[in-house]
Amino acid sequence: MNKGPLDKNLLDKFRKSKFYKLDFGLKEFKKKDDIQFLIFLATLSGFSGIDIIAKSEYIKLACDEIHKATKKSNELQINCNPQILLFASFGINKLSNLKESSFYKELDMFRNTPFHVLDIHFNEITFLDNFEKVDIICDLFKDKIISVNLSRKILSNAHMIDLLEKCFKNMKKNLIIEVEGMRFYDDKFNHNLQTISTADIINKQFKQKSFKYKNVPIILGNCHDLEIENLSRECNVSFNGISINYQSIKSLFKQKSYLYSNENIIFSVNKIKSKYINLQ
Amino acid sequence: MSSGLKNRFGLYMDLLQSSNYFKLVCGAGNEDKNEVEFLTYVYTLAGCAGFDVSASPEIVSSAKKGINAALIKAHDLNIKLPFIPFITVSVGMPGDHHVRKALITNDCVGCNLCIPTCPTDAIPENLIIIPELCIGCGNCEAACPPAADAIRYSHNSKELSTLLPKCVEAGAESIELHAGVPDDDSTMEEWKVVSDSVPNGMISMCLDRKHLSNEMLIDRIKLAKRIASDRLIIQADGIPMSGGIDDFNTTLQAVSIADFINKEMKRKDKIFRDLPVLISGGTNSYTGTLARKCGVPFNGITIGTHARKVISKFEAKPNDLTDEKLNLALNNARNLIRQNLYA
Numbered sequence: 001m002n003k004g005p006l007d008k009n010l011l012d013k014f015r016k017s018k019f020y021k022l023d024f025g026l027k028e029f030k031k032k033d034d035i036q037f038l039i040f041l042a043t044l045s046g047f048s049g050i051d052i053i054a055k056s057e058y059i060k061l062a063c064d065e066i067h068k069a070t071k072k073s074n075e076l077q078i079n080c081n082p083q084i085l086l087f088a089s090f091g092i093n094k095l096s097n098l099k100e101s102s103f104y105k106e107l108d109m110f111r112n113t114p115f116h117v118l119d120i121h122f123n124e125i126t127f128l129d130n131f132e133k134v135d136i137i138c139d140l141f142k143d144k145i146i147s148v149n150l151s152r153k154i155l156s157n158a159h160m161i162d163l164l165e166k167c168f169k170n171m172k173k174n175l176i177i178e179v180e181g182m183r184f185y186d187d188k189f190n191h192n193l194q195t196i197s198t199a200d201i202i203n204k205q206f207k208q209k210s211f212k213y214k215n216v217p218i219i220l221g222n223c224h225d226l227e228i229e230n231l232s233r234e235c236n237v238s239f240n241g242i243s244i245n246y247q248s249i250k251s252l253f254k255q256k257s258y259l260y261s262n263e264n265i266i267f268s269v270n271k272i273k274s275k276y277i278n279l280q
Numbered sequence: 281m282s283s284g285l286k287n288r289f290g291l292y293m294d295l296l297q298s299s300n301y302f303k304l305v306c307g308a309g310n311e312d313k314n315e316v317e318f319l320t321y322v323y324t325l326a327g328c329a330g331f332d333v334s335a336s337p338e339i340v341s342s343a344k345k346g347i348n349a350a351l352i353k354a355h356d357l358n359i360k361l362p363f364i365p366f367i368t369v370s371v372g373m374p375g376d377h378h379v380r381k382a383l384i385t386n387d388c389v390g391c392n393l394c395i396p397t398c399p400t401d402a403i404p405e406n407l408i409i410i411p412e413l414c415i416g417c418g419n420c421e422a423a424c425p426p427a428a429d430a431i432r433y434s435h436n437s438k439e440l441s442t443l444l445p446k447c448v449e450a451g452a453e454s455i456e457l458h459a460g461v462p463d464d465d466s467t468m469e470e471w472k473v474v475s476d477s478v479p480n481g482m483i484s485m486c487l488d489r490k491h492l493s494n495e496m497l498i499d500r501i502k503l504a505k506r507i508a509s510d511r512l513i514i515q516a517d518g519i520p521m522s523g524g525i526d527d528f529n530t531t532l533q534a535v536s537i538a539d540f541i542n543k544e545m546k547r548k549d550k551i552f553r554d555l556p557v558l559i560s561g562g563t564n565s566y567t568g569t570l571a572r573k574c575g576v577p578f579n580g581i582t583i584g585t586h587a588r589k590v591i592s593k594f595e596a597k598p599n600d601l602t603d604e605k606l607n608l609a610l611n612n613a614r615n616l617i618r619q620n621l622y623a
Binding site: 125152153154155156157158159182190192193194196197200201231234235236237 | 535570
């Protein structure tokens with residue numbers, strides 16, 4: 001599975017800001033069935049992307065669940081997306097202090113697994129002084145799309161723009177930006193404020209700076225629901241997609257009776273759709 | 281500390297802790313004495329709590345003149361002013377936007393695109409920028425064609441240890457350091473000079489996220505607190521001097537940085553619980569509304585470009601301003617304060 005060109009359907013979703021992604025980020029899980037059911041239901045609900053840690057067993061698991069859900073959608077006559085983008089999340093901090101050989105080994109462990117987008121979390125500042133590592137990653141994964149995952153925790157506005165310009169040089173049209181606000185806060189509206197203000201900086205200081213950057217999609221990351229759409233609209237901050245934190249969807253399902261019958265599956269899918277997919 | 285000073289310090293703290301502090305920013309780089317006198321005159325009558333002016337004894341005197349003229353006028357018009365506003369002088373680290381002056385180099389192609397973008401009319405047709413009017417906003421740089429790239433900046437380096445005492449002598453009660461630069465060591469050296477210049481007054485550090493990540497911002501505030509103790513005010517700056525347009529988008533960054541400081545410092549660490557945070561940098565009539573909507577508490581709001589713009593068409597020497605025009609200007613100024621602090 002390589003990226004191929006982003007198909008028309010996906011590009012259209014980005015253009016209309018209707019790209020929804022289920023996000024597990026860099027988290028690893030003791031119980032895999034916790035994530036299996038969420039991927040299965042999200043695929044059936046019409047999510048356009050699944051984002052999971054860049055480890056071969058997780059990527060394989062996600063592919064299997066997407067496949068199962070697609071088959072189920074035919075049986076239940078539910079319209080789900082013909083192509084789901086599979087994101088593999090990777091923390092740049094894993095590469096700091098690694099020598100060249102170990103560096104390649106770390107990346108090789110999942111390089112040939114079937115995902116579409118490498119989601120690089122820039123969670124370590126040292127790469128700014130050693131940008132060749134990012135160049136090497138872009139080169140190694142040139143058959144994939146690269147998603148640059150940014151927050152202002154360790155990056156200043158100037159750092160973010162510098163980083164995006166460098167990544168664009170390597171990836172051109174195969175670049176996606178994902179922005180995150182502040183993690184670990186209960187008050188969603190405030191998290192949204194940090195996320196959209198980061199997107200606003202990227203819109204103004206990167207996307208609007210040059211015509212060539214205009215179409216790079218921005219995904220609002222680690223969201224808990226669609227309230228962020230309202231605040232973005234009021235503040236006139238444009239974006240192309242929303243990434244929903246898995247915990248938020250998981251909290252809808254206290255019991256795992258969701259798979260016991262087709263009726264339960266349809267009920268669960270409708271529940272997710274009504275809360276996380278804006279079809280208007 | 282004399283009782284007079286104590287009272288002024290207490291009043292300042294009360295205004296901050298009751299979130300009633302509205303400050304007009306005349307501009308760290310604004311050395312237009314007439315404009316400063318006009319702005320301080322109108323906004324004192326409108327109930328403004330403080331003014332931020334360039335670090336120049338002459339400009340501080342102009343601000344004092346404007347305030348004194350307003351006190352006399354208030355008496356004539358029977359306006360009750362609850363306090364005399366505070367004057368803060370602004371200084372900045374080399375490289376900070378607030379204290380730079382633009383220059384047009386020989387690479388200029390004479391397209392004149394920069395002229396209409398200047399908010400203070402500092403670029404005449406001969407394209408030699410008038411330094412007294414330039415506020416360093418960077419609009420000219422944004423308009424300059426990349427192929428020409430003809431805008432550069434100079435930093436009017438000031439010897440703070442001799443300049444600041446003169447400003448204090450002229451009537452400044454508080455000092456603000458614009459510290460939106462990456463280097464902590466040099467910033468702290470200047471901050472110490474600022475602190476020593478008004479040992480009994482509030483001192484404010486103005487920070488934005490252009491060169492500072494969230495983690496760097498926290499570290500900077502912690503260092504500032506060590507020197508300033510309870511006299512520290514943080515001015516959370518969205519995008520410096522970006523408040524030309526009056527909408528939510530323009531003020532988003534200002535509210536967002538204040539939100540971050542509230543959460544990461546005021547809520548988490550009791551030492552910072554009472555740290556006054558002023559919102560600035562892209563502030564306008566929507567700032568208070570957006571902050572309230574997003575649950576972002578603040579101790580005050582400081583407005584520059586937008587606050588000057590809403591009364592600019594009435595600009596005149598206080599004695600030449602008719603009562604009719606004064607009332608119109610006051611109405612606009614009062615509305616702006618009300619919308620932000622009380623709406």
